[in-house]
Amino acid sequence: MDKTKTRNVKFILGLTLTGIILVMMIAGIVHTPYDPMAMDLSAKLEGVSFKHIMGCDNFGRDIFSRVLVGVRETMFVAAAVVFIGTFVGIIIGTVTGYFGGWVDEILMRFNDAVLAFPSVLLALLVIGIMGGGTKALIIALGIAFVPSFARIIRGEVLRIRNLDYIQCVRLYGASHLRIIVVHILPNLRTVLLSSVLIGFNNAVLAEAGMSYLGMGAQPPYPSLGLMLSEAQGVIYSNPWNAVFPGLVIVIMILGFSLLSDSLEKKT
Amino acid sequence: MANILEVRNLSVEFKKDKKPFFAVSDVSFDVKEGEILGLAGESGCGKSSLSRAILGIQKKGVTGSVKHFAKRPQMVFQDPAGSLNPSQKIGFILEEPIRVKGNFDKAERKRRVKDMLKKVDLDEEILDRYPNELSGGQRQRVCIAAALMQEPKFLIADEPVSALDVTVQSQILELLKRLHKELGIAILFISHDLRVVYNLCDRVMVMKSGKIVEMGELQDVYFNPQHPYTKSLMDAAKTKYLK
Numbered sequence: 001m002d003k004t005k006t007r008n009v010k011f012i013l014g015l016t017l018t019g020i021i022l023v024m025m026i027a028g029i030v031h032t033p034y035d036p037m038a039m040d041l042s043a044k045l046e047g048v049s050f051k052h053i054m055g056c057d058n059f060g061r062d063i064f065s066r067v068l069v070g071v072r073e074t075m076f077v078a079a080a081v082v083f084i085g086t087f088v089g090i091i092i093g094t095v096t097g098y099f100g101g102w103v104d105e106i107l108m109r110f111n112d113a114v115l116a117f118p119s120v121l122l123a124l125l126v127i128g129i130m131g132g133g134t135k136a137l138i139i140a141l142g143i144a145f146v147p148s149f150a151r152i153i154r155g156e157v158l159r160i161r162n163l164d165y166i167q168c169v170r171l172y173g174a175s176h177l178r179i180i181v182v183h184i185l186p187n188l189r190t191v192l193l194s195s196v197l198i199g200f201n202n203a204v205l206a207e208a209g210m211s212y213l214g215m216g217a218q219p220p221y222p223s224l225g226l227m228l229s230e231a232q233g234v235i236y237s238n239p240w241n242a243v244f245p246g247l248v249i250v251i252m253i254l255g256f257s258l259l260s261d262s263l264e265k266k267t
Numbered sequence: 268m269a270n271i272l273e274v275r276n277l278s279v280e281f282k283k284d285k286k287p288f289f290a291v292s293d294v295s296f297d298v299k300e301g302e303i304l305g306l307a308g309e310s311g312c313g314k315s316s317l318s319r320a321i322l323g324i325q326k327k328g329v330t331g332s333v334k335h336f337a338k339r340p341q342m343v344f345q346d347p348a349g350s351l352n353p354s355q356k357i358g359f360i361l362e363e364p365i366r367v368k369g370n371f372d373k374a375e376r377k378r379r380v381k382d383m384l385k386k387v388d389l390d391e392e393i394l395d396r397y398p399n400e401l402s403g404g405q406r407q408r409v410c411i412a413a414a415l416m417q418e419p420k421f422l423i424a425d426e427p428v429s430a431l432d433v434t435v436q437s438q439i440l441e442l443l444k445r446l447h448k449e450l451g452i453a454i455l456f457i458s459h460d461l462r463v464v465y466n467l468c469d470r471v472m473v474m475k476s477g478k479i480v481e482m483g484e485l486q487d488v489y490f491n492p493q494h495p496y497t498k499s500l501m502d503a504a505k506t507k508y509l510k
Contacts, residue, residue, distance in 0.1 A: 164350035167324055168410075171341055172364040172417065182363075186354040 011262035017255030028068035036065040037220045054244040066222040073223045078203035084142030089149025097157030111147045119144035127215050137216045141206050156191045160184050197260030201253050271421050271453045272298040277331035279316045290316035292477040305468030306457045313477040314457045318423050337420035345426035347406035351398035358394035364416035387412045404435035423455045461504040473497045
């Protein structure tokens with residue numbers, strides 16, 4: 001009874017926070033109060049006011065507008081990264097988990113190698129080859145996200161494929177493809193849902209981290225991580241430059257982790 | 268009567284800590300058309316390994332020969348929860364065996380499923396439900412129905428009633444008996460429960476540590492056992508059920 005109550009609180013809180021982020025993202029697409037990239041030197045480092053509710057940065061750009069667009073950028077990168085990770089992860093995980101044998105050995109050892117490699121270093125490598133920018137960042141982080149998804153999927157496929165109903169279907173004479181697509185994949189959804197949400201969180205953090213290091217969105221285009229990095233120089237005199245983008249990242253992560261937490265235990 | 272299955276010198280070997288371990292060792296027997304053959308033995312004696320080897324689910328470490336003289340045999344498992352796909356409706360699950368083979372159109376499949384539901388005493392409204400919305404007995408009926416959709420001549424039932432409570436057990440046993448009579452299928456009935464085997468089977472085999480220690484007509488094995496292991500089993504069972 002008590003547990004379901006906290007779970008519900010978590011769910012509602014997570015939903016609210018995620019909702020706030022989604023509203024910000026949509027607002028960023030539809031309309032921003034100022035052009036997020038327009039510099040206005042008269043408003044340089046202006047404080048919080050009704051005109052600029054989050055203040056202005058070093059170049060006089062409206063931080064609120066930049067945050068709105070930055071949320072969109074971060075969400076887009078995170079979603080794309082998770083999509084690549086899940087998609088490739090499902091393919092690798094199902095093939096290795098279902099067929100086993102030498103395919104499993106080779107792919108999983110390769111998987112371990114990628115997993116053991118620091119993801120920032122891996123991303124640096126890919127970005128070094130492809131040059132910077134959002135596209136390179138998505139591919140770099142996508143590759144870094146594949147192994148953990150593949151491992152989770154593999155474990156679950158391994159469990160399901162030994163269940164009696166798979167043996168039954170095999171006795172009907174169903175093909176491997178049919179067994180995988182019709183009888184295994186739909187049963188991965190609970191595991192997938194929570195790992196996608198957790199993965200999304202990690203992707204948001206990774207995106208922020210990478211653009212903080214200057215490897216994601218290129219200035220003057222806004223991104224939450226990039227804004228943090230730009231705010232670093234003026235953090236003592238104008239702390240809100242860092243506080244607001246940071247706060248949005250916190251809300252994003254908190255919302256998704258609460259959501260995934262409550263969903264995970266429900267199923 | 269003609270044989271429907273011939274098993275000769277079948278062994279199943281597992282490697283346990285690099286030491287070979289025979290789950291089934293040198294087993295030979297026949298199943299005749301339309302009979303119910305019981306396979307009794309305590310848990311861990313190799314009953315399930317034997318059935319998996321017969322069906323070809325287990326291939327690693329299997330030696331000896333298994334000859335089927337009829338269509339692909341089907342199987343009913345112990346745990347009716349695990350033998351139904353949790354994310355598909357019963358209607359889909361029951362159609363799957365004939366959908367996989369692909370020689371019937373949709374209307375014909377639906378008709379066959381409905382016919383089968385009548386045979387196993389299930390309501391049609393069950394078709395739109397998911398496995399977790401059914402009782403254990405209903406689920407086992409669905410499993411039996413699914414196993415019979417391809418009209419096999421031979422069915423392996425691995426402890427089909429062990430997970431059910433006693434009243435449901437007897438209903439499922441009655442159902443198996445009736446289906447056996449109506450459809451003339453042969454059944455290899457695997458159970459650790461001698462009372463259940465006694466109720467259902469024509470002939471019986473007793474298995475111990477991977478070997479078949481006794482095989483014969485039901486009455487002979489139950490009332491005139493030769494092997495000391497069978498004797499002790501029967502004595503134990505008699506004091507419990509066969510007074």
